[in-house]
Amino acid sequence: MNRPRRTPLANRADPAPGERALTQELPTRLSDWFDARGWQPRRHQLEMLEQARAGRHALLVATTGAGKTLAGFLPTLVELLEAPTPGLHTLYVSPLKALAVDIQRNLMAPIEEMGVDIRVETRTGDTPSDRKARQRIKPPQILLTTPESLSLLLSYPDSATMFAGLRTMVVDEVHAFATGKRGDLLSLCMARLQRIAPAMRRVALSATVADPDGYRAWLAPDGDIDEVALVKGEAGAEPNIAILLPDGRVPWMGHSGRYAAEQVMAEIETHKTTIVFCNTRSLAELIFQDLWKVNAMSLPIGVHHGSLAREARRKVEGAMADGRLRALVATASLDLGVDWGDVDCVIQMGAPKGSSRLLQRIGRANHRLDESSEAIVVPGNRFEYLEARAALDAVEAGELDPDIFRPGALDVLAQHVMACACAAPFAQADLLDEIRSALPYSALADETFDRVLGFIRDGGYSLKAYDRFKRLTQDPDGTWRVSHPRFVAQHRLNAGIIVEATMLDVRFNNGRNLGRVEESFAAQLSHGDTFFFAGLSLEVMKIDQIDLIVRATSRPARIPTYGGARMPLSTSLADRVRAYLATPSEWTRFPDDVREWLDFQSRRSQLPQPGQLLVETFPREGRNYMVAYSFEGWNAHQSLGMLITRRMETQGLKPLGFVANDYAIATYSIEKVTDPASLFNADILEHEFVDWVQQSHLLKRAFREVAVIGGLVERQHPGKKKTGRQVTFSTDLIYDVLRKYEPTHLLLEAAWADARARMTDVGRLAGLLDRAAETMLHVDLDRVTPLAVPVLTLIGRERVATGTADDALLIEAEALAAEAMRID
Structure with a gap:
């Protein structure tokens, strides 16, 4: 039986006088629709309408369940009721296909109930081609799409006609992509739309924005925040968040919380619908299997992540919308905005890595402003317990993870310029002026833009002899146009920002x-x-x-663990964990075994103070260990481990390998480390880092991504899709040519920027090394310490056969723990 869906509107019978006056100005059909349900619009919803009537752009920051979607679309509904138009009125942009589909479902209910002729349609990569073609000729009044699909729309000559009457653009969950490459593309698309439709209003919605002025500048034409009104929603009920503790002791090892499968299943049995969030796709599959094994009541549960086929995702989404699932195991593919009214519990497997992410996921439960969202965090180990505690405290304090804006990526700019050329020839000065109205590119230099155009024109100095790279031609009058129609088709087949992992x-x-x-x-x-x-x-x-x-080989493995990039621990949560370690009065809130762990550490060694880099060295079983507690996240630690072991090699320390988690990095070697400061010297980023990036395939991998985004290498031909092997082969050949003959090529520059900033967290590395020079505390010990146990349990994770891995690692963890916690 289908269960009724909750509405994002909350009942409130007594509006304030100002709200009552505005409500009376609503069109009759809309006010009657509210009255029939005994509802009143909320203050921030009416304020968004007021800003629309004043013609102002607006950023709405409101908690989940406050009716952000209605706030964003209320002006559209009012305008279409007061002055119906057959053309495109409102463009809605979402970071997720699933969210666009969900918004369509939510919008259609009031539209159908009011009996008005307003068409609402989605346009994503999942939309059939015949519908896409029809939408360009006869668009709906409200179109829901993604940044990539919008960019493709703008590449058509008829885009100027399609968007000429556009009145409003709504960017939902703006925090999810504004600071990344998808945000770069969207900002460029907004700049183009503003030129096509000068009266277009820009609207952005979010529940988790730490820097509202930064987002106002990103949203505003020409970055002028005074043009964007900031509307703040009403405070909702405080979330009810708990940390799930195991029946026994908090584990020493692990990061997934899989030990708690039976306890999680018990929570599912006592709730209507539960979403179980995991930080990776592989973990989602494992947790799904774990839950099935303990699902004694055979409750219907599903799994959802981005690697699943479209049909599988749609099937699960439909089952959730209809209330036919008791639980859904999901990744970030569902932690933004999707509203399923029956969800009354959210469970986070493993630490959330950031307070903003936790808030987003908590918001999937109850989706109402007047009811507390219920959530449970399942920490994987003792450090993750501290991280979970830090996340809960941050949520209670209203502390969000920082938003970091950076200059726009050049590969994204190249893709956008090609899209503009596909739509119509352009004058260089006019397009540059338009591009600079987008905040990420507001400081774009003339010379850099010349290089971008030169790259699209012929591929650059080393590639200009090949016709396949001559995508643009400059006519004698200075106008730029696409060199041949085949390049237009090539662009539309291959454009996109998301490059699938290989x-x-x-x-x-x-x-x-x-x-x-x-x-x-x-x-x-x-x-x-x-x-x-x-x-x-x-x-x-x-x-x-x-x-x-x-x-x-019989040589010891240098790198005992492997895995793709993970969600990094946010700096704000890392700072809170550090503060806990240095404040014993906080420990009374922790379980006995966690408190005992920290107490033993303080007696055996030291606990790192905020801002301090604690380095421990000790022998064990014929090896010498060095553990640095730096709290800079797994990605930064993985990169640093590569660099430090190379430096250890040059110092004759005979390194055997390293391991890392979010909180620490541990190396082990034949010879003892007596001077850790020399290993953490800041010049490692000037010497070993550059050498490592150039010798490894890190830069080559980054180049492959920017080459695909920049349009240098196509993923698809008409009727045929290249395999990952073919794309790799093409980009590697070009990479080798450019490295040899044109090392200053635009895309090599872009690849370096990606490799440094995104793939290695080099900014956090630099901060760590600066801190090491000033605050390093080296403690030399006779054996392993309690704080070192969680990271050392990672050593040898892949040395044991799959079937015995868990047992072998558990035995090793218990041995390490017994040694660390031994009372002499």
Whole structure:
């Protein structure tokens, strides 16, 4: 039986006088619709209407369940009721396809109930081609889309006609992409739409914005925040968040919370509908299987993530909307905006890594302003318990993760310029002026824009001899146009910002396949590096297209763990965890075993103070260990581990490997580290970092992504899609040519920027190294310490056969813990 969906509107019978006056100004059909349900619009919804009537752009920051969607669309409904138009009136942009579909479903209910002729349609990568063609000729009044689909629409010559009457653009969940490459593309699209429809209003919605002025500047034409009104929603009920503790002790190891499958299933049994959030797709699959094994009541549960086929995703979304599922295991594919009224509990498996992310996910439960959202966090280990506690405290304090805006990416700019050229020839000065009205590109230099145009014109100095790269032509009058119609078709087939991750086959030279690893891991390897995989110690021979060629070796594995990039621990949560460690009075809030763990650490060694880098060294089983508690996140630690072990090699310390988690990095070697300061010297970023990036495939991988985004290499031809191997082969050939003959090429510059900022968290590395020089505290010990146990349990994770991994690691963790907690 279908359960009734909750509405984003909350009942409120007694509006304030100003609200009552505005409500009376609503069109009769709309006010009657409210009255029939005994509802009144909320203050911020009416304020958004007031800003619309004044013709102002607006940013709405309101908690989940406050009716942001209605606030964004209320002016549209009013205007279409007062002055119906057959053309496109409102464009809604979402970061997720699922959210666009959900918004369409929510909008259609009041439209149908009011009996008005307003068409609402979606346009995403899942939309059939015949519908897309019809939408360009006869668009709906409200079109729901994504940044990529909007960019493609703007590449058509008839886009100027289609968008000429556009009145409003609504950007939902703006925090999810404004600071990244998708936000760069969207800002450029907004600039183009503003030129086509000068009267267009820009509206952005979000529940988790730490820097409203930053987003107002991003939203505003020419970055003028005075043109954007800030509307704040009403405060809702405080969320009810709990940390789930195991029946026994908080684990020493792990990061997924899989130990709690039975406890999670018990929560599912006592709630109407539960969403179980996981931080990665692979973990979502594992948790789904774990829950099925303990699902004694055979309750209907599903799984949802971005790797699933469209049909599978739509089937699960439909089942949730109809109330036919008791639980859904999901990733970030569903943590933005999707409103399923029956969801009354959210469970986060593993630490959330940021307070903003936790708030977004909590908001999926109850989706009402007047009821507390119920959520449970399942920490994977003792450090993650502290992180979970930090996230709860941050939510209670209203502290959000910082928003970091940066200059727009050049590969994205190249893609947008090509889209503009596909629509119509352009004058260079006019397009540059338009581009500079988008905040990420407001400081774009004339010379840089010349380089972008030159790149699209012929590929650059090293590639200009090849016709396949001559996409633009400049006519004698200075106007730029597409060189041949085939380049228009090529652009529309291949445009997009999201480049799918590639997996590499791990093979011996004789062709025997051992399995697959993420390319993001393989990209960090160089010839001679060793790592554990499939129970073997393997040495890297070469990376051949998309094969990682290895040989078995008796040498110890330098890198015992592997995996793709993970969500980094936010700096604000890291600071809170540091504060807990330095404040014993806070420990009374922690479970006994966590409190005991910290107490033993303070007696055996030291606890790092805020801003301090604690480094411990100790021997164990014939090896010498160094553990640095830096709290800069797994990605930064993984990169630093590569650099430090190389420096240890040059110092004759004979490193055997390293491991890292979000909180610490641990190296182990034959010789003892006596001067850790020399390993953490800041010049490591000037020497070893550059050498490592150039020798590894990290830069080559980054180049592949910017080459695809920038349009240098196509993923698809008409009627045929390239394989990942073919794309890799094409980009690697071009990369080698450019590195040799044109090292200053625009895309190599863009690849360096990506490799430094996104793939290695180099900014956090620099901060860590600066802190090390000033605050390092080196403690030399005779054995392992309690604080080191969680990271050391990672060593050898891949050395054991799959079937015995959990048991072997548990035994190792217990041995480490017993040694660390031993009372002498």
